[in-house]
Amino acid sequence: MNRIIISVTNDFATDQRLLRTCDCFNELGYDILLIGRKLKNSFEINLPYKTHRFRLLFNKGFLFYAEYNLRLFIKLLFTRKDLLYANDLDTLLPNYLMSKITSCALIYDSHEYFTEVPELISRPKIRSFWIKLENSIFPRLKNVITVNQKLADIYSSKYKVPVTVIKNVPRSAVEKVFDPVVALSEDQKMVLYQGSLNMGRGLELMIDAMMHLENHLLVLAGGGDILDQLQVRVLENHLEDKVIFLGKLLPEQLQGVTNQADIGLSLEEDLGLNYRYCLPNKVFDYIQAQIPVLVSDLPLLKELVSTYAIGECLTQRNPESLAFSIKNIIRHKNDYRDGLISASGQLNWENEKKVFTEFINQID
Numbered sequence: 001m002n003r004i005i006i007s008v009t010n011d012f013a014t015d016q017r018l019l020r021t022c023d024c025f026n027e028l029g030y031d032i033l034l035i036g037r038k039l040k041n042s043f044e045i046n047l048p049y050k051t052h053r054f055r056l057l058f059n060k061g062f063l064f065y066a067e068y069n070l071r072l073f074i075k076l077l078f079t080r081k082d083l084l085y086a087n088d089l090d091t092l093l094p095n096y097l098m099s100k101i102t103s104c105a106l107i108y109d110s111h112e113y114f115t116e117v118p119e120l121i122s123r124p125k126i127r128s129f130w131i132k133l134e135n136s137i138f139p140r141l142k143n144v145i146t147v148n149q150k151l152a153d154i155y156s157s158k159y160k161v162p163v164t165v166i167k168n169v170p171r172s173a174v175e176k177v178f179d180p181v182v183a184l185s186e187d188q189k190m191v192l193y194q195g196s197l198n199m200g201r202g203l204e205l206m207i208d209a210m211m212h213l214e215n216h217l218l219v220l221a222g223g224g225d226i227l228d229q230l231q232v233r234v235l236e237n238h239l240e241d242k243v244i245f246l247g248k249l250l251p252e253q254l255q256g257v258t259n260q261a262d263i264g265l266s267l268e269e270d271l272g273l274n275y276r277y278c279l280p281n282k283v284f285d286y287i288q289a290q291i292p293v294l295v296s297d298l299p300l301l302k303e304l305v306s307t308y309a310i311g312e313c314l315t316q317r318n319p320e321s322l323a324f325s326i327k328n329i330i331r332h333k334n335d336y337r338d339g340l341i342s343a344s345g346q347l348n349w350e351n352e353k354k355v356f357t358e359f360i361n362q363i364d
Contacts, residue, residue, distance in 0.1 A: 003031040003080050007072055007095060008087040009065075011053065012036040013043040016251050017111065017168050017281065018087060020349055022049060024356055030083070035075060037068065043250055062126070069094050083107070083363070089114040089134055096137050105363050108138075110146040110155070111168070113274035118200040119225075121272045143363055145356075150277040150300060166356050168281040172348035173255075173288045181256045182219055182244070189216045189330050192261035192291075194254060195282045197224030200275055202267025202296065205322055207233050210242040212323035221246040221257050258289040262330045266295045267314060267322075279304065287343045292329050292336040294322075309339035 004025055012018050012034060025032055026049055038053035045051060054071050058064040073094035076084070084106045086095035092108060099106035114120075115134055120127040138144075138159045145164045146152050152163040184190060191213075193206060197220060207230060210218050220230070220243065227245070234243045246257065258264070264286030268275040279300050286293050293311035295301040305311050314325055329336075 001029060001031045002082040003033065004083040004085055005033045005035060005076060005079060005081045006085040006087070007035040007091045009068055009090045010036060011039050011042045012051075013045050014248055014250060016170060019047075019251070020171070020353075021085070021109070021356075022047070024353055025360070028357065028360065033079065035072065041248075065090055073097065085109065087111065089130055092137055093133060096140075105143065106141065107143045107145070107363065108141050109166075110144065110151070112147070113151055113154070113272075113277065116272040116274035118271040118275065119198070143359075145359065148277065148279045148300060154273070154277075164355070164359050166359070167284070167347065167352050168279070169284040169347045169349055169352050170281070170288050172344065172350055180260055181253070182217070182246075182260055184217060185215075187215060189262045190260055191216055191218045191263055191265065191326055192221065192258065192286075193218070193265045193282075194221040194258060194285065195280060197222050197227045197230060199226055200269045200271040202265070202269060202317070203230055204233060205267060205317060205319060206265060207237070207239065207243055208319040209322040209326065210239050211237060212320055213242070213326065216242065216326065218243045219246060219257065219261070220244070221249055221254060223248045254285075255289075258285050258291070261286075261289065261291050262333065263326060264289075264291050264293045266293060266301065267317075268296050268298065270296075270298060284347055287340060287347055290337070290340040290344055292333050292340065294325055294329055308343040310336050310343050
């Protein structure tokens with residue numbers, strides 16, 4: 001049985017794309033070792049394949065990446081493997097070096113345009129390091145995938161290598177299970193944002209918009225770098241009864257929350273190419289739950305909403321306009337029903353897995 005080692009820097013318990021990837025390899029008969037890291041608040045896991053989570057001394061900054069990559073290299077060196085799978089640029093170096101040392105095939109899965117994330121745009125020296133690393137390794141890769149065609153075109157043009165698109169879409173919801181998770185008052189509408197609570201996601205704007213909405217509850221499901229700042233913002237504006245934080249949730253918990261929502265938000269700001277050409281997985285989760293979406297007026301999000309008629313784009317980024325758009329979409333949510341049904345039938349993992357399986361089978 002072929003042994004594949006899949007590595008990622010996060011706590012993979014809530015990484016839906018990664019877990020779908022592992023499930024696919026499991027179905028194909030691979031012996032899987034999934035490597036990530038364990039934090040103080042990590043969920044316990046029970047997966048049908050082997051896992052290993054590093055407990056690190058450092059959990060952010062340069063020392064974190066240095067420690068993780070060194071630990072990963074040593075782990076890869078002394079573990080049997082036939083195929084290596086690197087998730088994002090921050091795991092690529094040890095996987096690439098090991099592929100050269102052992103002649104193992106390597107798959108590189110770029111979940112985002114790593115060197116264009118907002119956290120690096122504002123830190124040019126650190127960004128320069130990651131750009132140099134990408135420039136030195138990417139042109140030598142043979143098996144590369146990413147999440148949408150625009151990023152694939154950028155990478156292919158820049159590095160002259162073929163890049164396969166595997167969309168970051170969820171499994172289809174065969175039956176929409178409705179088990180209320182959030183306590184809503186009578187006739188209260190639920191506005192949902194799910195995902196990382198990081199800079200550039202429009203989260204401050206969402207909170208401010210709640211000052212202009214009555215009988216609506218903003219639910220923020222996820223954790224991230226600016227969680228504390230957002231909680232302070234809620235308190236300062238006396239919005240404790242209009243905004244709640246659920247923290248990180250396991251995929252099955254999150255699905256119950258998504259199903260309960262009246263509208264899903266994805267309001268990324270145009271901070272670098274990564275956000276400009278984003279198609280966040282939360283939007284596809286909203287689609288599977290068949291709730292209308294309100295998204296940023298960014299190229300790929302705008303195209304998605306227009307193609308399937310599943311929601312609207314926010315063209316004026318101020319609290320009053322956001323509040324108006326939220327109310328208007330919820331009021332007319334039946335108008336998006338047919339588009340959501342069509343989109344959910346096409347944009348799901350069952351369809352995407354066929355492309356992924358074909359990609360895997362062509363690897364030497």
